[in-house]
Amino acid sequence: MWRRLTPQEIERYDLVSLEIRQRARIVKVPRLFGGYDGLTSGRIIFLVEDNDHDGGRPLMAHELVHVEQFRRQGRLVFAALYFSDYFRGLARQRSHRKAYLDIRHERGARERTQEWVERRGSVRPRDSE
Numbered sequence: 001m002w003r004r005l006t007p008q009e010i011e012r013y014d015l016v017s018l019e020i021r022q023r024a025r026i027v028k029v030p031r032l033f034g035g036y037d038g039l040t041s042g043r044i045i046f047l048v049e050d051n052d053h054d055g056g057r058p059l060m061a062h063e064l065v066h067v068e069q070f071r072r073q074g075r076l077v078f079a080a081l082y083f084s085d086y087f088r089g090l091a092r093q094r095s096h097r098k099a100y101l102d103i104r105h106e107r108g109a110r111e112r113t114q115e116w117v118e119r120r121g122s123v124r125p126r127d128s129e
């Protein structure tokens with residue numbers, strides 16, 4: 001079972017284009033590999049929790065940036081850059097967490113989400129993305 005963003009979510013997650021907001025599909029899953037709360041592949045956003053449909057969730061904003069990155073780069077380029085960043089970071093830093101945080105897509109999604117949160121003045125506990 002999947003869903004689209006609600007009209008309210010489409011209105012509020014304005015850090016990505018309307019096309020991306022309409023493109024996204026949400027799938028609730030019992031758990032994700034690595035203990036993450038959200039994971040995106042192409043247009044599909046997998047979420048462990050999906051009770052909040054009012055458009056104020058930083059995790060959803062973050063994952064929508066990944067939908068945009070996939071759309072812009074295509075799956076192959078996205079995956080090639082994502083994993084080359086990760087393994088290069090891992091070799092350099094010898095820490096999964098640091099290597100993960102340094103991936104260009106993750107940096108980009110964090111920065112965009114942070115700007116969006118500050119612009120909205122939203123204060124909500126963060127999920128781990």
Ligand SMILES: [Zn+2]
Pocket residue numbers: 062066105106109129
């Ligand atoms: Zn991410």
